[in-house]
Amino acid sequence: MAGCCFCVFYHSSSSSSSSSSSGFSLSRRRGYCWCCCGGCCSWSPLVALVLLITLQSHPCLAKLLSPAQQHHQHQHQQQQQQQHRSEFASKYYLTGSDSSTTTSAAEDRQQHHGGGGDRGAIGDSRRQLLFRGFGQQAPRAERQLADGIKVDLMHRDHVNSPLRSNSSSSLEQRIRQDAQRSALRSRALFYGSRMQDSEGRPTAQAQARAQAQAQEQAEAMTGPGRGSSTVQLDNFESPLLATLSEYVMSLTMGTPPQRFVAVVDTGSDLTWLQCAPCSQCFQQPDALFDPARSGSYRALSCADAVCSDLDLNLEACSPNCQYSYSYGDSSTTRGDFSSDTVTLATTSGGTREVANFAFGCGHSNQGTFSATDGLVGLGQGAISFASQLGALYGDKFSYCLVSREEALSQTSPLLFGDAAVPMVASGLQYTPMLSNRPGISSFYYVGLDGLSVGGAMLNIPASVFQKDAAGSGGVVFDSGTTFTQLVPTAFDAVIRAFQLALPYKQVSGSPNVGLDLCFDIGGVQNVVVPELTFHFTGANFDLPAENFFVLVDNAGTMCLAIARSKSPLNIFGNTQQQNFQILYDRSNARIGFTPLLCDSLR
DSSP: OOEEEEEEEEEEEEOOHHHHHHTOOEEEEEEEEEEEEGGGTTTHHHHHHHHHHHHHHSTTGGGGSOHHHHHHHHHHHHHHHHHHHHHHHHHHOOOOOOGGGOOOHHHHHHHHHSSOSOGGGGOSTTOOOOEEOSOSOOOOOOSOOOSEEEEEEEETTSTTOTTOOOTTOOHHHHHHHHHHHHHHHHHHHHHHTTSBOTTSOBOHHHHHHHHHHHHHHHHHHHOTTSOOOOOEETTEEOOOGGGGOOEEEEEEETTTTEEEEEEEETTOOOOEEEBSSOSBOOOOSSOOBOGGGOTTOEEOBTTSGGGGGGGGGEEEESSBEEEEEEOTTSOEEEEEEEEEEEEEEBTTSOEEEEEEEEEEEEEEEESOOSSOOEEEEOSSSTTSHHHHHHHHHTSEEEEEOOOTTGGGTOOEEEEEEGGGSOOOSSOOEEEEEEOOOTTSOSSEEEOEEEEEETTEEOOOOGGGGSBOTTSOBOEEEOTTOSSEEEOHHHHHHHHHHHHHHOOSEEEOSOSOSSOSOEEEOTTOSSEEOOOEEEEETTEEEEEOGGGTEEEOSTTSEEEESEEEOSSSOEEEOHHHHTTEEEEEEGGGTEEEEEEOOGGGOO
């Protein structure tokens, strides 16, 4: 029977000591041949082609290829990878309508990699990144604020903030401290709620954890040049969790009024001040609150219904209602649970007195607030500042945080009552609040169905964002955390998506700012990135680029402003919330949000 034979030849190379030194290599022709019967000859060429492809692609057989062939193959693979990156990126770049930003993504890449840009073009460290491709800018407020209460929130880096770090701190140092505080707060919020005994005191496990973290917390809390003030609590040192928050507000208590500056914390309930006489107090900028000077002050008794709202923090009732409150790092405040009159500013420019406001009058306080006088709790508990004002103003409040750059010189509004409802014609979305077990019920939990980059849903299991049977995990809104914290599975998916999508050179190992994904954009005039969306239950939070990429130095390095969570808890932080009005509609158990230029909300 007639047949046929087919051969596939290729070149392999080997280098002798003499040839390699001179730059030459010996090429050897190798191949495979096989013969077929006549009936097989019709499809044998196809088999030969498959064998040839196998020789070139198989990791072991590919070693037999010549250096020239290997180089050509490597170049081809790189071109395919770059083409894939470009196709991914271009697919998800949204074209903006602003005629002043019509430079194409390809031109941006050429300008960046082709030497056409000056690395010094970034200039001032406070210059905002010029992101392109996100459609319209956030709208301005359409009308004046409705009737209600208005409080000015001051960021810790504001020029007049008592929490402001050393003025010589560089942008890179401030970003690093933000990242450190965010990570520490994530751990403190999660572990702190699980480390109290039946009387609200720190357990041995909490003490051990606080001891291990004390030095790290002190550095993140104080910043360069401020020292590491810690205090002794029993047999371990621990700075106070509240100093890991990012905003402060003025608070006027008593009749006649005594003015104070307090940290604002959406992760706790109790509002408290240091009070005279004080057996153990930290140093503060103002005089201690003196109950003897207030005609409206009253120490609450066990018969007062609000005393029972202290839950597990109730210590004793002899003769008055005593409180003991612990935070995530095991710092404490103890004293008389009391009531007095709080005076607040209204949106119309007047004042409103809120009588019988329940607060902690702390006579023994262990921790440091870095030059503040106490704390205002905005959590979901019955004794929180928000809950007590809610009885008068419809149980809703909102805030609108100005951008990082604006926060250095501007305040952000915190609103109660009708003024809290966003003043926009459209765009307001709601996602339901979720409840949790007692002990961690203060946090504002929401459902998160997934995340997308450039419109492409990331492959993240739904269980990553859900609470387990013990109440661990889940997703919370928190204004006291700077950078959003995602558990590793979700965080890694986001990192991979941006590594694939962005054409800019990735910076590895530097700068050391505590953020994992950074790019060199020196010389790029318009930075183009795909949109990032958090798909909350029933509502999509579409982030503008400046809410998830931040400039971290003067050299043109931008980093993803999202971090790997140090606990099972996912936290939606304040950088992602900037220039959005966030409404906590507690009466309807939902959180609303809409994009808004917060400096227009006056």
